[in-house]
Amino acid sequence: MDREYVDSEMIRSIGFDANTSTLEVEFNNGAVWQYFDFPESNWYEFRNSESKGKYFNKEIRNHYSESRVG
Numbered sequence: 001m002d003r004e005y006v007d008s009e010m011i012r013s014i015g016f017d018a019n020t021s022t023l024e025v026e027f028n029n030g031a032v033w034q035y036f037d038f039p040e041s042n043w044y045e046f047r048n049s050e051s052k053g054k055y056f057n058k059e060i061r062n063h064y065s066e067s068r069v070g
Contacts, residue, residue, distance in 0.1 A: 010053035016043040024069070025056065032070030035060060 001024045003015035013026040016038070023038040023046070042059065049055035 004047075006052050008052040011056065014047065014052070016040070016047075018043075023060070023064075025060075026070070030070075031068060033066055033068050035064040035066050038064055 001015045001017055001022070003013035003024060003026055005013045008028075010028060011025055012028050015024040016022070017024075018040055021036065021038050021040070023035040023043060024032065025035070026032045038060075046052065046055050046060070
């Protein structure tokens, strides 16, 4: 999945696959996680949020099925 780099103390890059509704997040520690059944509208909110880390902690963490892929 293609990811775009973001300016964040917590997150290095983010990507979204609309065909599978999968969000992919690469953290600054090198870990890569995928979050499933992620709504496309939330992708745009996350992508445009002022703080990716705050958005992630409030809206994504513990809200979606997830799997570490890297």
